[in-house]
Amino acid sequence: MNIYQPQLALVTALTDETHDTRTLRLEFEDEALRDSFDFHAGQFGEYSVFGAGESTFCIASAPTRKGFIECSFKAVGKVTSALREVNVGDTVGFRGPYGNWFPVDEWKGKDVVFIAGGIGLAPVRCVIWNVLDRREEFGDVTIVYGARSVDDLVYKRELEEWASRSDVKIVTTVDPGGETKDWTGEVGYVTPVVEATAPMAQNAVAVLCGPPIVVKLTLPVLDKLGFADEAIFTTLENRMKCGLGKCGRCNIGPVYVCKDGPVFTAAQLKELPAEF
Amino acid sequence: MTDATRETYFISDDDLRALAGDLLSAGTEVIAPVAVDVCASPSAIASSACLRPGVAPVDIEYRALADAAELDLSRGLPVLSLKQYFLPGHEALCCWRQHGTEVEIEAVPTTFAPRVVLAAKSCDSAALAIVDKVMNWDYQDELWNGRREATTIVNLACPVVDESCFCTAVGTAPDDVKGADALLTPVEGGYLMEATTDKGRVLMEAHGARFKAETDTHGAKHRGRQAAEERAAARARVAANLEIDAESVREWIDAHFEDPLLAALGVRCNGCGACSSVCPTCHCFDIVDEEEGIGKGTRRRCWDTCQAPTFTLHASGHNPRDDQHSRYRQRINHKFAIYPLKFGEVLCTGCGRCTRACHAGQDLVEILQAIDIAARRPDAAAAAVAGAEPAGS
Amino acid sequence: MSEVREVARKLLTDGTVRVIVGWEDARRGARPVFVTDPADTERLIFDTRCVHNLVTYLNPRRDNVAELGKIGLVVKGCDAKAVAGLLREAQLTRDDVVLIGVRCGGVLEEAELPKAASLSPENVAPRCYGCDNREPELVDHLLGESQPEPPRPVMTIDERVAALDAQPLEERWAFWTEQFSKCVRCYACRQVCPLCVCERCVAEKSRPQWIEAPPHPRGNLSWNITRALHLAGRCVDCGECERFCPVGIPLSLVNRKLQHIVAERYGYTVSDDPESPAPIGDYRLDDKQEFIK
Amino acid sequence: MSDAVDTSGAAADGFEPRITAFVCNWCTYTGADLAGTSRLHMASNVRIIRLPCTGRIDPLFIVKSFERGADGVIVSGCHPADCHYTSGNYHARRRFAVFHDLMEFVGVDPRRMTFSWVSASEGAKWRDVVDEAVANVRALGPFEAYRALAPEDAGVAAPAGARVEAEAS
Known part of the structure; x- marks a missing residue:
């Protein structure tokens, strides 16, 4: 079996997060693999629909939750549209896990601030669960999550679950005009909400994922709040094909996002050409 | 390669062809330069429709020989490099069959029948050794490796093709054996052949009758001198085309991403992938699924190029490299800075194919020259830059 | 040749255009050049090696050329037909470009030659044979002397x-x-x-x-x-x-x-008249339909 | 239509041509329907694909049909002056005239491509068009020449180029 050949996985559940975002739960056909499969928070995979091709997403479930993996995607391209058509019981392909990961182990004893916009919560969700499953190892956990509208908030059940915990501070926000009558969260863009939330930067790390504009605007705010570039983690989403550091597509300057990333610190990002 | 006397053997022109014939009759695939009538076809059209009488346009191509007589030893440069035999233009990665919700995957074999490449160019064999690095970066590409292992490559010392050759500037040479297993050097009446790897020695031993050991005779000494002169002359010829300091070039590119010399290179570039297609080291690829009817198909990889806008285009419409300047810079950057940084080698063997293939006049020799001058003699850079970027800008 | 330089220099100097797209003599022969500084107009050439159809740089896909500013383009008769094509298809408006037309009696098959050569049946670009536009009309400046018909290639x-x-x-x-x-x-x-x-x-x-x-x-x-x-x-x-x-x-x-x-x-032949409708996209009621049952 | 297109081609003696027909919704499709409701007897080798107008039929549809194993194609629509959209068929006529001539130049036998005008009332003409197309293609045999263009590794696990020994076990 060569490195490009996918594993087969059964779709065992699907959840519509929003009108255009769906989460699939996959279980490997190979039982041994189902038990042995391991990954780190932040790693990604190549998901395939046979006949349509492969697409790259992070593994959205937490490594601490065994036996299955999950991915969340928006149907925008050829493969994601095909993935949107699969049903529970169908077979898809998976290669991975690939890439580096969030150094969660290094965060022990620190506060962790999660900031996500839109579907950017998918890679962050994985880390959130990873951290919450080992809650006692970390200091304060703060989550700031925003989407265009209430309807666009993904992982709604989990947002509620996190909100109900006393050991998590969560702020959800929607863009002005995206609120509903019974919306109790904030109204405003992610960046000012982060500023207003003002998480403590001392002995803390920030995980920031979202559309490029959110990342771009929030980085200076984190800087202002006192977060060092080395303490800010994000992921790059360059187009990939192989995920293995061969096909050359995700290369930016000296890094191949698939091998050297997808997780980068803000400090690393500043060293890269702005080709992402 | 340095100790040319010990393992050097003489093989006559006829015996070299006979060697190809021996391999073919033993069922071994032999890939070698073949002079191809550019409009050759199985029909009679070639002579009447496609060719202008008296002018016989001939291309040299690496082909699997059907007959030893096809072997072309004129030492011209094949249109496409050897890359196609290791990373084919398209190849299957796996096949699938779908029955309802069930999918069955059929693996593609990764072991290959032994084959021999005769009369390869050093710029082509060296490219394989360079690309080996990325193909084995943590994950082993078995399809590439399988073909590499199954292939014995015999280089033929190159006389240097034209003014666009610059192999010595990027660390190889017309008579290099990098990536190859043996080297042929033309001498009076035939070739001197030396094996440089075990694979090469096995090949020569298996066909020992075709070779004569170069003992300490007058003739052997003469041939040895002849070969050395031939090789030295070729090196000198190519060195005259371009001389750069690859390390300075790498450092300069790394530090001058936004420099006009690098950032404005794309103006005359058409953004076609001809340079990548003909390049022996360009290895970027795409992966696509192709259905054959309903419920079965093949996942293939095929050549791709960083020069195409679609290479980096996101499904959202966002394109991190959305103009030709940035795409052309990526080509230079990847070859002369990124790859050396990651894998310790320049991703270029100086074959010059990209320059010859570009009829819009993108000239890598000129660009490297300009970068080298900028890197080593910043004061003189301005003058050299003039040719490489739009005049006056 | 000197005429091209002169016109180019004038157009750049008086600000009519920001860039002249023409040909220059480079290491490997003739190739496209983009001149923005009037002093550099000395680099412009026109000879039988000027094979390239530079109209490709007017193509709306070429944003990195467009960003240089208004273009003055050197065109041969055949090239002018491509300009007409872009105008015909509304990819360009006539004011977007200043056309410097050169009278042309044919070009070589190859541009990558150290020196221009006079044309012969052996070296002429076969497409030049029977050229019907040696003097482009769709231009703002028409330069050069009247040219003879290109030679007939060995095989057309x-x-x-x-x-x-x-x-x-x-x-x-x-x-x-x-x-x-x-x-x-x-x-x-x-x-x-x-x-x-x-x-x-x-x-x-x-x-x-x-x-x-x-x-x-x-x-x-x-x-x-x-x-x-x-x-x-x-x-x-x-x-x-x-x-x-x-x-x-x-x-x-x-x-x-x-x-x-x-x-x-x-009955359609491509010309440098942007007003003539292209045959595909147009139709006549009495078009031949012998292949239709 | 659930079975995969069998690209192996049938044996010459038992050859049944596989023909794709691209027809316009307004005239030919209705004409073909009439042929059916009138119980006209005709060859059953044709798979009909209904489109709004012949003007909507891209020559690539034909290329795609051949790629996917069709031995012949039919393109049919409204007679001149009858187009539901006034001029779609006139545009199609030019496009297919050029395509027809080009394919012939490339070496495709034009008898594999049938173009016709069949109105809603011409059920009998549709039958004739179909029967003639099928007879033509039957005489020409399976379009093996096109199928031979398929990649060697199409749907089977064998890489292009070098031959392969059994997977090392």
Whole structure:
């Protein structure tokens, strides 16, 4: 079996997060693999629909939750549209896990601030669960999550679950005009909400994922709040094909996002050409 | 390669062809330069429709020989490099069959029948050794490796093709054996052949009758001198085309991403992938699924190029490299800075194919020259830059 | 040649244009040059090596050329037809560009030569034979002396097309499938074509995948047929696709055949008159339909 | 239509042509329907694909049909002056004239491509068009030449180029 050949996985559940975002739960056909499969928070995979091709997403479930993996995607391209058509019981392909990961182990004893916009919560969700499953190892956990509208908030059940915990501070926000009558969260863009939330930067790390504009605007705010570039983690989403550091597509300057990333610190990002 | 006397053997022109014939009759695939009538076809059209009488346009191509007589030893440069035999233009990665919700995957074999490449160019064999690095970066590409292992490559010392050759500037040479297993050097009446790897020695031993050991005779000494002169002359010829300091070039590119010399290179570039297609080291690829009817198909990889806008285009419409300047810079950057940084080698063997293939006049020799001058003699850079970027800008 | 420099210098100096796109003499021969500084107009040349159809740089896809500012473009008669094509298809307005026309008596097959050569049957670009536009009309400045007809090449493109036409179907199939099987799908033919203006080429459309991406003979045939067909009645016969093809597919034969088809069926010949409607996209009630039952 | 297109081609003696027909919704499709409701007897080798107008039929549809194993194609629509959209068929006529001639130049037998005008009332003409197309293609045999263009590794696990020994076990 060569490195490009996918594993087969059964779709065992699907959840519509929003009108255009769906989460699939996959279980490997190979039982041994189902038990042995391991990954780190932040790693990604190549998901395939046979006949349509492969697409790259992070593994959205937490490594601490065994036996299955999950991915969340928006149907925008050829493969994601095909993935949107699969049903529970169908077979898809998976290669991975690939890439580096969030150094969660290094965060022990620190506060962790999660900031996500839109579907950017998918890679962050994985880390959130990873951290919450080992809650006692970390200091304060703060989550700031925003989407265009209430309807666009993904992982709604989990947002509620996190909100109900006393050991998590969560702020959800929607863009002005995206609120509903019974919306109790904030109204405003992610960046000012982060500023207003003002998480403590001392002995803390920030995980920031979202559309490029959110990342771009929030980085200076984190800087202002006192977060060092080395303490800010994000992921790059360059187009990939192989995920293995061969096909050359995700290369930016000296890094191949698939091998050297997808997780980068803000400090690393500043060293890269702005080709992402 | 340095100790040319010990393992050097003489093989006559006829015996070299006979060697190809021996391999073919033993069922071994032999890939070698073949002079191809550019409009050759199985029909009679070639002579009447496609060719202008008296002018016989001939291309040299690496082909699997059907007959030893096809072997072309004129030492011209094949249109496409050897890359196609290791990373084919398209190849299957796996096949699938779908029955309802069930999918069955059929693996593609990764072991290959032994084959021999005769009369390869050093710029082509060296490219394989360079690309080996990325193909084995943590994950082993078995399809590439399988073909590499199954292939014995015999280089033929190159006389240097034209003014666009610059192999010595990027660390190889017309008579290099990098990536190859043996080297042929033309001498009076035939070739001197030396094996440089075990694979090469096995090949020569298996066909020992075709070779004569170069003992300490007058003739052997003469041939040895002849070969050395031939090789030295070729090196000198190519060195005259371009001389750069690859390390300075790498450092300069790394530090001058936004420099006009690098950032404005794309103006005359058409953004076609001809340079990548003909390049022996360009290895970027795409992966696509192709259905054959309903419920079965093949996942293939095929050549791709960083020069195409679609290479980096996101499904959202966002394109991190959305103009030709940035795409052309990526080509230079990847070859002369990124790859050396990651894998310790320049991703270029100086074959010059990209320059010859570009009829819009993108000239890598000129660009490297300009970068080298900028890197080593910043004061003189301005003058050299003039040719490489739009005049006056 | 000096006339071209003079006009170019004037246009740049008085600010009429920001960049002159013409030819220069480089290490490997003639090639396109983009002159923005009046002093650099000395680099401009025009001789028989100026083969390139520079109109490709007016193509709306070429944003990195457009960003240099208003273009002054040096055109031969054949090139002017491509400008007319862009105007005809509303890809360009006439005020977007200043055209410096040069009278041309034919060019060489190759631009990559150290020196210009006078034309002979052996070296002339075959497409030049029978040129009907040695003096472009669609220009703002017309330069150079009146030129004689280009020499007749040893074998003309028409003769080659006729020789193919005379072959039985199977022979033609064998010929073209072999030629197209060489294609590596670099898309140089499309990229260099001044009239391939689509923002997104059908070859890049994947939903559905009309043209199979890998360069196997089946996908290659589909691509090459489509490319040719999309240029029917539009191709100006500049030959750039064939010249840029790294594997030497004789695309001019298929392009010429299409010119014959539209000429025979619709009496249409590509000209540098932007007002004449292109044959595909137009129709007549009495178009020939002998192939329809 | 659930079965995969069998690209192996049938044996010459038992050859049943596989023909794709691209027809316009307004005239030919209705004409074909009439042929059916009139119980006209005709060859059953044709798979009809209905489109709004012949002007909507891209020549690539035909290329795609051949790629996917069709031995012949039919393109049919409204007679001149009858187009539901006024001029779609006139545009199609030019496009297919050029395509027809080009394919012939490339070496495709034009008898594999049938173009016709069949109105809503011409059920009998549709039958004749179909029967003639099928007879033509039957005489020409399976379109093996096109199928031979398929990549060697199409749907089977064998890489292009070098031959392969059994997977090392």
